[in-house]
Amino acid sequence: MPFNIIRDDITRVKCDAIVNAANSSLLGGGGVDGAIHRAAGSELLAECRTLGGCDTGDAKATKGYKLPCRYVIHTVGPIWQGGGCGERELLTSCYRRSLELALSLGCESVAFPLISAGVYGYPKEEAVSVAVETIREFLNGQDMDVTLVLFDRSAAAISRSLYDSITEYIDDAYADSHDDSAARMMSANSMAMGAALSEAKPQKPGRMMGLFRKEKGSKKREKNEAVPMMPQPEVLEEVCEEEVSLENYLASRDESFSEALLRMIDERGLTDAETYRKANIDRKLFSKIRSDRGYRPKKQTVLAFAIALELTLPETLSLLSKAGYTLSDSLKFDLIIKYFISRGSYDIFEINRALFAFDQTLIGC
Ligand code: ADP
Numbered sequence: 001m002p003f004n005i006i007r008d009d010i011t012r013v014k015c016d017a018i019v020n021a022a023n024s025s026l027l028g029g030g031g032v033d034g035a036i037h038r039a040a041g042s043e044l045l046a047e048c049r050t051l052g053g054c055d056t057g058d059a060k061a062t063k064g065y066k067l068p069c070r071y072v073i074h075t076v077g078p079i080w081q082g083g084g085c086g087e088r089e090l091l092t093s094c095y096r097r098s099l100e101l102a103l104s105l106g107c108e109s110v111a112f113p114l115i116s117a118g119v120y121g122y123p124k125e126e127a128v129s130v131a132v133e134t135i136r137e138f139l140n141g142q143d144m145d146v147t148l149v150l151f152d153r154s155a156a157a158i159s160r161s162l163y164d165s166i167t168e169y170i171d172d173a174y175a176d177s178h179d180d181s182a183a184r185m186m187s188a189n190s191m192a193m194g195a196a197l198s199e200a201k202p203q204k205p206g207r208m209m210g211l212f213r214k215e216k217g218s219k220k221r222e223k224n225e226a227v228p229m230m231p232q233p234e235v236l237e238e239v240c241e242e243e244v245s246l247e248n249y250l251a252s253r254d255e256s257f258s259e260a261l262l263r264m265i266d267e268r269g270l271t272d273a274e275t276y277r278k279a280n281i282d283r284k285l286f287s288k289i290r291s292d293r294g295y296r297p298k299k300q301t302v303l304a305f306a307i308a309l310e311l312t313l314p315e316t317l318s319l320l321s322k323a324g325y326t327l328s329d330s331l332k333f334d335l336i337i338k339y340f341i342s343r344g345s346y347d348i349f350e351i352n353r354a355l356f357a358f359d360q361t362l363i364g365c
Pocket of ligand 1 (some may be wrong): 008010013031032077115116117119120121122149150
């Protein structure tokens, strides 16, 4: 996954380089710096002594020694002094310089702690914003796997107001889905009663309970033609809202997920690179999808493309159904995705921050 957020101890993360939130002496300290030195062993300090310190906002590299990474990139974050002393620019520079250094060392994967957000006092949510914005900008022109490793409560990954707004949306949807299921049970009961009554009085044949609107002049299905698998009820509700005809439904069933995806990319005039970057999808995975008509993606991958293509909710459900998935109002993950799509908010970095805040799997791959 080009951009990922995880909760872990950075000294255990396997990648080409991990970044250390060091102090300007580069001679070790507390927090993440202490943990990195302990895990790397004393040779790390010996090499750090040769570097002659480091300026705030800059970065220098050493080997990884006993750590499961080739390099440690030491960067010095700003001390928070209220925000008026260039802290944001300096913190941005820490991420940018570290990424440039990683690139020059040939690294394909880098992991960052939340620089300055410990002893140096940078407010956590703002520190996450600076990290995400700078990494996003860098990944716009580069293929690299960048992981932000957070140590504390996940909720700090987004603002309190966004967290509360999503929580309210989830609670409302849960409540509605329970009301709906009660209503469905009542209507199922009344249908069962109706069916019992109709046993005595046979109904006219050929009624499909209004599932599909039939278009004028549409062909009847041939006797031996396969009956399509019915989409899930949630998909069906959305599909019916769009007034999709049976004919169109059958035609669209012939198109595989990858064919539909490539068609939509073309229709929007997007390049492959624009699409996989917007979708937080690895270039190699995108090539695989492009070359395999029958590719079976993960649900997170389909949703990542739905976000990149800025699909509406019915369009998203239709793309999901091509890979055998749907969205449910009983799953927190699905509701968070719905929250963003229904607001026309298609920033995959923000969506992933929110998913992380709610301890859900991130999208992309
Ligand atoms: P700074 O002095 O730049 O604030 P700190 O080490 O005090 O650096 O904290 C930076 C961030 O690293 C904090 O969010 C802290 O929770 C986190 N942190 C501390 N130890 C680890 C670790 N082992 N792995 C990942 N993150 C860590």
